[in-house]
Amino acid sequence: MAIAAAITLPLTTPSRRFLASASANPIRFSSPLTAQPKYLKIAAGRGTQCPNFRICAASSMRIEAPEKGSPDSFLDRKESDILHFVKYHGLGNDFILVDNRDTTEPKVSPDQAVKLCDRNFGIGADGVIFAMPGVNGTDYTMRIFNSDGSEPEMCGNGIRCLAKFIAELENSRGKQSFTIHTGAGLIVPEIQEDGKVRVDMGEPILKATDVPTKLPPNKDQSVVKARLDVDGSAWNVTCVSMGNPHCVTFGTSQSQDLQVDELNLSDIGPKFEHHVMFPARTNTEFVQVFSPTHLKMRVWERGAGATLACGTGACAVVVAAVLEDRAARRCTVDLPGGPLDIEWSEKDNHIYMTGPAEVVFYGSVPL
Numbered sequence: 001m002a003i004a005a006a007i008t009l010p011l012t013t014p015s016r017r018f019l020a021s022a023s024a025n026p027i028r029f030s031s032p033l034t035a036q037p038k039y040l041k042i043a044a045g046r047g048t049q050c051p052n053f054r055i056c057a058a059s060s061m062r063i064e065a066p067e068k069g070s071p072d073s074f075l076d077r078k079e080s081d082i083l084h085f086v087k088y089h090g091l092g093n094d095f096i097l098v099d100n101r102d103t104t105e106p107k108v109s110p111d112q113a114v115k116l117c118d119r120n121f122g123i124g125a126d127g128v129i130f131a132m133p134g135v136n137g138t139d140y141t142m143r144i145f146n147s148d149g150s151e152p153e154m155c156g157n158g159i160r161c162l163a164k165f166i167a168e169l170e171n172s173r174g175k176q177s178f179t180i181h182t183g184a185g186l187i188v189p190e191i192q193e194d195g196k197v198r199v200d201m202g203e204p205i206l207k208a209t210d211v212p213t214k215l216p217p218n219k220d221q222s223v224v225k226a227r228l229d230v231d232g233s234a235w236n237v238t239c240v241s242m243g244n245p246h247c248v249t250f251g252t253s254q255s256q257d258l259q260v261d262e263l264n265l266s267d268i269g270p271k272f273e274h275h276v277m278f279p280a281r282t283n284t285e286f287v288q289v290f291s292p293t294h295l296k297m298r299v300w301e302r303g304a305g306a307t308l309a310c311g312t313g314a315c316a317v318v319v320a321a322v323l324e325d326r327a328a329r330r331c332t333v334d335l336p337g338g339p340l341d342i343e344w345s346e347k348d349n350h351i352y353m354t355g356p357a358e359v360v361f362y363g364s365v366p367l
């Protein structure tokens with residue numbers, strides 16, 4: 001699969017920055033969700049060997065603004081050997097979104113996903129997400145491949161991006177919600193009037209064997225404040241599944257006052273991810289408590305490494321903080337890419353996550 005591509009940029013911040021270097025003449029752009037979208041098209045010849053997608057695209061840049069087509073007509077294109085996609089991000093956790101509504105087989109294989117996600121030789125992303133037909137009466141199904149090609153059950157930032165993508169595919173605006181079948185069961189995102197997406201993430205799973213973890217559980221089967229030996233230190237961990245597994249830590253038995261910026265994440269993260277106590281590997285969240293309603297976390301994701309944000313991770317962090325008596329049920333969680341609002345409702349035991357999801361660019365690659 002040679003990655004040569006055309007990308008089409010909307011007016012989101014990163015694109016604007018890109019545009020600024022692309023053209024001395026300021027061009028006005030509108031949001032992809034407004035009535036008259038205008039796009040800058042940057043093209044690289046199809047079939048061209050393009051070792052670096054972005055530089056190659058920029059070096060053969062041509063500007064077509066405004067382009068006649070809308071995002072809808074762009075995504076309507078159906079060449080069999082070309083993948084049309086939209087890249088989105090939720091707080092810098094970025095995904096290649098694929099319109100897969102016409103088939104229940106992902107249009108991209110795990111191996112192709114690895115290549116597409118590569119930040120030097122591909123488009124660059126933390127994962128590839130497929131909008132697929134719903135099952136059992138749900139509106140849609142979401143499937144996702146991590147950047148290492150593995151398939152997780154759920155993705156919190158990804159499902160906010162998926163909701164925006166579906167709204168764009170359906171050409172709908174304003175407040176709306178969708179029922180989405182995922183590997184974690186039914187998830188319900190709702191696009192708010194302010195453009196943010198509030199997601200009913202369902203209930204957390206605490207039973208050790210379901211997380212899954214082999215750490216010895218407490219009497220109620222949960223693993224809360226357990227000891228996990230990693231890299232010569234005894235870490236205190238709480239294990240939570242949001243459909244996908246999370247190991248949350250506020251520090252070691254020596255120090256509960258974790259300064260998350262000081263962590264060497266790429267060194268310690270993989271040691272948690274592949275720890276023998278986590279048979280399905282694990283995502284790991286390192287957390288610092290500013291106040292009972294304000295937490296800060298860094299994450300090492302299973303199958304994706306250090307990312308700028310993790311929605312399911314932020315949910316797991318608030319559950320763990322409540323169980324460890326460190327925080328209230330509603331918190332702002334700061335991630336490297338920005339804040340998420342998380343609430344673990346006492347009423348229905350569901351977790352509600354609110355945050356942004358934005359288009360980065362539109363593109364096409366030969367498969």
Ligand SMILES: N[C@@H](CCC[C@H](N)C(=O)O)C(=O)O
Binds near residue numbers: 151152244245311313
């Ligand atoms: N970034 C995601 C989580 C994606 C899946 C994760 N890497 C896993 O393998 O479980 C999120 O926002 O939740």
